[in-house]
Amino acid sequence: xxxxxxxxxxxxxxxxxxxxxxxxxxxxxxxxxxxxxxxxxxxxxxxxxxxxxxxxxxxxxxxxxxxxxxxxxxxxx
Amino acid sequence: xxxxxxxxxxxxxxxxxxxxxxxxxxxxxxxxxxxxxxxxxxxxxxxxxxxxxxxxxxxxxxxxxxxxxxxxxxxxx
DNA sequence: CTGTAGACTATCGTCGACG
DNA sequence: GCGTCGACGATAGTCTACA
Numbered sequence: 001x002x003x004x005x006x007x008x009x010x011x012x013x014x015x016x017x018x019x020x021x022x023x024x025x026x027x028x029x030x031x032x033x034x035x036x037x038x039x040x041x042x043x044x045x046x047x048x049x050x051x052x053x054x055x056x057x058x059x060x061x062x063x064x065x066x067x068x069x070x071x072x073x074x075x076x077x
Numbered sequence: 078x079x080x081x082x083x084x085x086x087x088x089x090x091x092x093x094x095x096x097x098x099x100x101x102x103x104x105x106x107x108x109x110x111x112x113x114x115x116x117x118x119x120x121x122x123x124x125x126x127x128x129x130x131x132x133x134x135x136x137x138x139x140x141x142x143x144x145x146x147x148x149x150x151x152x153x154x
Numbered sequence: 155c156t157g158t159a160g161a162c163t164a165t166c167g168t169c170g171a172c173g
Numbered sequence: 174g175c176g177t178c179g180a181c182g183a184t185a186g187t188c189t190a191c192a
Contacts, residue, residue, distance in 0.1 A: 003126050021155060032187050037157060044185065047122040047166080049080050052147070063144035070129070070139050098174060109168050114176060121166065124185080 001076045005042030006069050012040040014058050014065070028057040078153045082119030083146050089117040091135050091142070105134040 015025055022040070026033040031053065038044040046054070048062075055062040092102055099117070103110040108130065115121045123131070125139075132139040 003129055007125055023155070033155095034157080034159095034188080035186055038186085041157085045124040045126050047124050047185070048084055048128065048143070048146075049122050050185085051125065051143075052080055052150075061144070062147050063140045066125070066128075066143045067138070067140035069125075073129075100174070110175085111169080111177080112167050115167085118176085124166075127167085 001073070002042065003069065003073060004045045006072050006076075007046065007065075008040045008042040010065065010068050010072070011036075011054065014060060015040075018058055020058075025054070025057060029053045078150070079119065080146065080150060081122045083149050083153075084123065084142075085117045085119040087142065087145050087149070088113075088131065091137060092117075095135055097135075102131070102134060106130045 015022070020028075022036040023033050025031075026036045031050065035044065039046060051065065052062050055065055058065075092099070099113040100110050102108075103113045108127065112121065116123060128142065129139050132142055135142075
């Protein structure tokens with residue numbers, strides 16, 4: 001499984017746990033709603049700055065998101 | 078200080094600790110040498126996939142690099 | 155509330171060359 | 174071994190609109 005797909009799945013999971021809509025997350029992180037949609041479906045690869053912007057609104061450390069992604073990535077490869 | 082500048086400084090630090098040249102790192106991570114140079118000087122923002130590619134050749138976890146960056150980022154902001 | 159599509163701008167990342 | 178420059182193709186990220 002590719003890094004961006006894993007990232008997208010985890011982003012969605014974390015967002016839903018926070019009970020935020022894509023719209024809310026987009027508004028708060030100053031990104032576009034359709035872009036959040038693309039990210040969650042693994043159609044885009046976020047830059048480091050984008051990861052920081054998202055993490056800040058999800059009450060999670062950027063490194064923690066990356067840690068989760070890398071853990072899953074190692075298992076599936 | 079911006080995220081990309083902090084990232085660049087830490088990338089350079091880690092690379093030098095490994096005693097790798099930009100050329101070597103570029104070759105191994107399948108990126109361009111001039112791009113490594115741009116990254117280290119904070120002129121580019123790496124995507125998540127790029128961070129994974131670099132970390133893999135630096136014997137460090139991607140999340141660990143991000144953790145270092147975010148620690149410095151919090152201090153300086 | 156989310157997915158998709160298309161058109162668009164900005165930036166990532168490559169490449170060759172020079173100092 | 175590195176910084177820089179210019180040109181370039183690829184993709185990140187925006188925006189409007191519709192289902």
